[in-house]
Amino acid sequence: xxxPKGLDLSALRSFLDRARPGLVRGDLTGELIxxxxxxxxxxxxxxxxxxxxxxxxxxxVLSTAHDMSxxxxxxxxxxxxxxxxxxxxxxxEDPEVIGAPFYVMEHVDGTVWRTAGQTATLGAERxxxxxxxxxxxxxxxxxxxPAAVGLGDFGKPEGYLARQLRRxxxxxxxxxxRELPGLAELHDDLVARMPAQAAQVSILHGDYRLxxxxxxxxxxxxxxxxxxxxxIGDPLADLxxxxxxxxxxxxxxxxxxxxxxxxxxxFPTSAQMAARYAARRxxxxxxxxxxxxxxxxxxxGILEGIHYRYLAGQTVGEGFDRVGAMVxxxxxxxxxxxxxx
Numbered sequence: 001x002x003x004p005k006g007l008d009l010s011a012l013r014s015f016l017d018r019a020r021p022g023l024v025r026g027d028l029t030g031e032l033i034x035x036x037x038x039x040x041x042x043x044x045x046x047x048x049x050x051x052x053x054x055x056x057x058x059x060x061v062l063s064t065a066h067d068m069s070x071x072x073x074x075x076x077x078x079x080x081x082x083x084x085x086x087x088x089x090x091x092x093e094d095p096e097v098i099g100a101p102f103y104v105m106e107h108v109d110g111t112v113w114r115t116a117g118q119t120a121t122l123g124a125e126r127x128x129x130x131x132x133x134x135x136x137x138x139x140x141x142x143x144x145x146p147a148a149v150g151l152g153d154f155g156k157p158e159g160y161l162a163r164q165l166r167r168x169x170x171x172x173x174x175x176x177x178r179e180l181p182g183l184a185e186l187h188d189d190l191v192a193r194m195p196a197q198a199a200q201v202s203i204l205h206g207d208y209r210l211x212x213x214x215x216x217x218x219x220x221x222x223x224x225x226x227x228x229x230x231x232i233g234d235p236l237a238d239l240x241x242x243x244x245x246x247x248x249x250x251x252x253x254x255x256x257x258x259x260x261x262x263x264x265x266x267f268p269t270s271a272q273m274a275a276r277y278a279a280r281r282x283x284x285x286x287x288x289x290x291x292x293x294x295x296x297x298x299x300x301g302i303l304e305g306i307h308y309r310y311l312a313g314q315t316v317g318e319g320f321d322r323v324g325a326m327v328x329x330x331x332x333x334x335x336x337x338x339x340x341x
Contacts, residue, residue, distance in 0.1 A: 004032045006058055007042050008098045015097050016104065019090040025049075034318065039071075039228050043107065050107035051089060055100045058314050067228065068101040069093055070154075074203065074230040075105065077149040082140045086223050108223040110214035116249040119210065120262035122219070130219040131268045132276055134210055137221045138242060139280040142202035142235040149203075155232030157201035161194055164237065165294070168301035175305040182331045183300065189338050190294055195287040198234040205238055206230050207302075209245040239277055240291025243270045244299060244333075289341030296334030300327050 003009050009028045016024050026047035033041040033052070042053040054068065072091040079085060087106040095101055113119040119127060146152050156163070169187055172180075205212075206229025216222035250267040268276075278285050307324035309315050 004030050004042055006032075006040050006055060006099070007044075007053060009044070011098050012044065012053065012104075015092055016090060019092070023049075023089070039226070041225075044104075052086065052105050052107050053102055054105070055098065055102035057309060068103050070230065071227045072103040072105075074151065074154065074227050077151050078141075078144070078203075081144050081149060083137060083144065084221055084223050085227075086225070108214050108216075110216040110222050112211055112214055114211050115260070116262045116267065117260040120266045124266050126219050127266050128268060130210075130215065131273065133219065133221055134213065135242075135273050135276045136280060137213075137224060138205070138208055138238060139277050141205060141208075141224075142238065142281060144203055146201070146203050146232050151203060151232065154203070154230075155201075157233050158197070160198070160201070160233035161237070161294070162191075164233070164298070165190060165194075168298050171301050172304060175301075175308040177308065177311075180300075180304070180327060180331060182328075182335060186293075186297055186331055186334045186338075189335070190290070190297060193290055193338065195290055198236065200235065201232055202235040202238075204229075204231050204233050204235065206241075208238055208242050210249070234291075235281075236283070236285070236288060236291045237294065239274070239283075239285075240288060240293075241295035241298060243274060243288075243292050244295035246270050246273055289337055293334045293337040293341070296330045296337065300330045300334070303327050303330070 007030055009030050012030075013024055013028050024046050028044050028046055030042050030044040030053070033043050040055050040057060042055075044051050044053055054071065056068065069091060072088055075085045076088045079087060086108050089104040089106060091101075091103040092098075093101045119130070122130065146154060165187065172183070205224065205227060207226055208224070212224065212226040213221050214223040214225065246267075247270050250269075251261060274285055274288065277283060303323050304327050306315070306320065307327065310320040310323060
């Protein structure tokens with residue numbers, strides 16, 4: 001079988017034989033798992049077992065992004081908590097093995113719902129149950145004591161929001177080559193209205209949404225994936241990004257760029273999802289609009305970086321041609337969220 005682009009199966013087999021002797025039995029096969037727009041994810045198998053391999057994207061990679069060791073560490077740490085994650089198998093930090101650092105984790109059976117239109121086929125009752133389960137997992141993640149699972153030094157919560165704004169501003173400076181009207185003004189408004197330092201800090205996923213989860217029997221979340229941006233910081237930053245995604249998923253606010261919007265009334269509203277989180281965590285959401293607006297800015301940074309790699313011919317898979325068109329919409333939505341607050 002031909003190696004999937006970005007993954008040398010022979011080199012992977014040699015590494016696993018050294019790191020986990022006896023694990024692999026028979027030749028490895030592999031395929032790229034479609035749907036991701038950042039780190040590359042592959043399904044690999046021998047004659048009896050399956051695993052998942054994660055590595056950074058090809059080409060232009062910023063120094064602060066795509067850290068495989070961080071992703072591997074947080075998944076390993078959460079393995080004994082209420083947060084469902086795949087079991088970890090091995091981490092390779094040597095870029096010479098397959099061309100980049102990577103890690104291997106267990107394969108989890110289930111469904112990844114990529115769009116709201118697909119998910120809506122479950123029917124309103126099942127969609128509501130799944131949606132609330134999704135929200136509960138995020139609340140449970142934020143309830144985990146970082147120090148208790150060995151992640152006390154995983155991030156720097158002091159000055160988290162200011163540092164995040166600087167980070168995404170810097171990444172945008174290095175990952176875009178076109179004019180983006182309103183972007184500088186959105187950044188300045190966020191700086192001017194920034195909330196005070198959060199009293200409580202939590203482990204943050206950094207990109208939490210339904211299509212970064214595997215759904216199993218009973219419409220329960222059986223694994224949360226894609227931890228590349230995990231850190232420790234203000235939990236409302238995670239919630240704000242989730243609600244940003246949720247609105248784009250469930251409302252026709254992006255001209256269909258995030259898939260066809262579902263029929264009205266199938267999904268809980270953003271307000272209902274936020275209320276579920278507040279009830280489970282006892283959280284004060286009075287400053288939430290700022291966090292949602294910041295989420296739009298962060299998503300601009302993520303998608304503009306992907307668009308930059310697409311123009312350079314450094315993406316693998318389908319759908320990248322539409323990413324750049326999302327960015328101006330997100331900037332406008334960020335401004336609108338701040339104005340409505």
